[in-house]
Amino acid sequence: MTMGRIIINRDRCKGCTLCSTVCPQNVIFMAENQLNAKGYHPAMLVDPDGACTGCAVCAVICPDVCITVYRETTQRTKAVREAVTI
């Protein structure tokens, strides 16, 4: 499975929970015992097993554009991209 990672801008998050409700891997949770600078419970990634695939669904629904999504580039996708560009 493709490996992904998300970085959440904690202080921009308003704790609306939408990202956690759409995540297909259920690896985004609201930090119930933490507050950010605005006083909201921010979303956080809890992914000890590396289940995040970098599908970017959370970033698509985030109303505050807090989420940056990264995905591992595998040898295969590299080869495909090079074939397409040539």
Add this chain to the structure above:
Amino acid sequence: MELVMTPTEMQVVYEHPRSLADVPTRYCPGCTHGIAHRLLAEAIDELGLLERTILVAPVGCSVFAYEYFNADACQAAHGRAPAMATGVKRMLPENIVITYQGDGDLVSIGAAEIMHAAARGEQITTIFINNAVYGMTGGQMAPTSLPGQKTTSSPLGRDTHLTGAPIRMSEVLAQFDGAAYIVRRSLHDVANIRKAKKAILTALKVQMAGLGFSMVELLSSCPTNWGIAPEKALDWIEENMIPHFPLGDYKVRDDVKAL
């Protein structure tokens, strides 16, 4: 095998669009205005229009839209964004002029302006956010409020005998010959958000090709004034708004289909 998972070694697949200013918005948690802003910014980025985009902000929650985009922008009197955009576009025809309006602005006080802009076939693009309520002023009944919907000015629910039925603006504007592209999309889930972005891209292409007036209506949520959680508000759009405001393409002229 040890996996080293640092972002620098990975490819960015989703990040903050360049056209969107890197500032916090004043919208409530879970408000889909933020999603609509991001989609518009992504569309402007993808078409490379940032340097020649002029945004006209409305009155309403999105009154500060000019602060949230890196494009040039101005702010119109309540409902008059299409009139201001008409003037801007006629004086600067090379620029891409976009109005961003809510339902209290566009369907109520600005109904005449938007209809005449569409009838004249002005070369502007309108992003119409329909959330069935007046957001900024405290959740009063809008012309788009649903029958029976409780708002601060209709505490017993909207009485259609007294206040009429919701106005479906996309259907109205589709009647005008000057309108080239009129569609309604929703922001209640990821698949529909992706469709909404495609529609915004098409609307901007219509303006780039000079084909006429284009508008994308986006069904949007207002968790604060509806009095429900953001997640439930998205369900509310699907269950209550879409039956009254069916999604679809209301006007796609043949020259737009050929784009």
